[in-house]
Amino acid sequence: MNQSYLHKKNSRSFFILIIILLFTLLLTAIVALANENKVTVLASTLNIRYGPGLSHEILTQVQEEDRLNVLGEENEWYKVRLDSNQIGWVASWLVENEEVSLDNHLFGRVTSPEVNVRQFSTIDSAVLGTVKQDEEFPILYREDDWVQILFNQRVAWLHSDLIDVIDQPAETEELTGSTDSLRISVGGTPANIRLKPTTDAEILTTLRTAEEFEVLTEENEWYQIELANGTKGFVAGWITETITTESVSAKEVSLTTEPSHYATTLAEATIVIDPGHGGYDPGAVAANSFAEKEITLDTALLLADLLKKAGANVILTRSSDDYISLNDRVYYAHRANADAFISLHYDSVEKANTMSGTTTYYYSENEKALAETVNHYLAKDVNLDNNGVRHGNYFVLSQNSQPSILLELGYLNNDHDITVVNTHAYQTTVADAVYQALDEYFSPR
Incomplete structure (x- = not known):
């Protein structure tokens, strides 16, 4: 009787031990699987x-x-x-380490005698320059029949039939180009010069008027420059402008000509409305779970309806919850030869409740009049703080040759703003303000 009891007890203990071991193995596998996905x-x-x-x-x-x-x-x-x-x-x-790692990334070698490098992944897109046979470039992205490369310190596109993928470049120097020859303009909008290439580094000085600098080094999208007093510091690349022959020419034109637009009434105008984000890109997300992509689309549809009733030719970059690349958004404006491109967004900042209200961004000086007109009506009619007109180096502005502005219409991590912006009344007010501004902007002068 005692032996039977002991046997059963030992069997039960062994069974429990097996269960513990299996559970431990399962837990280890789960942890390992989780780590594999990090x-x-x-x-x-x-x-x-x-x-x-x-x-x-x-x-x-x-x-x-x-x-x-x-x-x-x-x-x-x-x-x-x-x-x-x-x-x-x-x-x-x-x-x-860094965004374009020449040690670990793919490269391509041009296979034709002379190839056009284009701004977008379409055959009718603007030509940014030409490359020669056997030149090699970092491949940043592949999309259908097109390859995105790093060309003259900016992204550009080649048809995939014209470039072969290779493992390593023959000459690293030829791929990146020398930063010694790269010149940038800093200070068109107030720009902090920092001790190190991070946004939390010590500020050495703030430039408030445009100055040109030669780039010494580049690190994680920051440029190192030397100031007039000999001090070296870093400026964020996204608030600078690259100085090229084309940009110098454009600057000379802007100084000698008045900003103009072809449409003389709103009914003659082609307006591209760009609801920010969409599809798998939600944008900012409010604490109560509505997403930026939803309210940008709601606002865009209201604005489009007002403009269409006024007779304008209206093009939406998206009319449903679809992902549209930034490249394609700008392409729509170019393809339509748009008189105005309006990108709609709702913002968020790192620390909640530190910002509120609306802001209007522009990139080129000849777009400032459009930005100021729209911002005037937003400040007058919209019941949120107005943060004014600012220079913004956003892709849909900087890469857009058509008159373009970007509107931030509230902050989704501000407790007050989120009670307002996701309402039909607020979005209708915004749409009406932008409509009134465009009507004034395109009025006969």
Whole structure:
């Protein structure tokens, strides 16, 4: 009887031990699987973008040692979820340090005698320059039959039939170009010059009038420059303008000609309305769960309806919850030869409740009149604080040859703003204000 009892007890203990071991193995496997779907940030600062490519705007930044949950992969870009539940994209090679890593990224060699480099991935897009046979460039992104490369310090496109993918460049110097020859303009809008290439580094000085500098080095989208007193510091690349022959010529034209537009009435105008974000790119997300992509579309549809009733030719970059690349948004404006491109957004900042209200952004001086007219009506009619007109180096503005502005219409991490912006009344007021502004802007003069 005692032996039987002991046998049963030992069998039960053995069974429990097996269960514990299986549970431990399962838990270990789950942890291992979770770790396999994470990447660790090694750079001091890493940009998270709205889409899989360098042409997409920066959603936010993460810091060294941060862990990112990988949800998917496309063209060597990881789709990641942040701790804030925002979803963005990061280049897979960024875990090694910087955005264009010549040691770890793909390269292409031009296969035809002379090839046009284009602004967008279409055969009728503007030609940015030409490249010669056997020249080699970093490949940033591939889309259908097109390849995005780094060309003269900016992104550009080649047809995939005209370039062969290679593992390593023959000459690193030829790929990147020498930053010694790169000149930038800083200070057109107030620009902080910092001791180190991060937004939290000590500010050495603030430039408030435009000055030109030669770039000494480049690091994580920051340029190192030397000030007049000999001090060296860093300026964020996204608030600078690259000085080229074309930009100098454009500057000379802007100084000698008055800003103009072809349409003389709103009914003659072609207006492209761009609801920000969409599809897998939600944009900012409010605490009560509505997303920027939803209210930009709601606002855009209201504005489009008003403009159509006035007789304007209205083009929406999206009319439903679809993802549209920044490249395509700008292409719509170029293809339509738009008289105005209006990009609609709702903002958020790193620290909640520190910003509120509306802001109007423009890129080129000849767009400032459009920005000021629209902002005047937003300030007058919209019941939120108005932050004025500002220079903005956004892709849909800087890469847009048509008159373009970007509107931030409230902050989705401001407790007051989120009670207002997701209402039909507010969005109708915004739409009416922009409509009134465009009607004035296109009135006979």
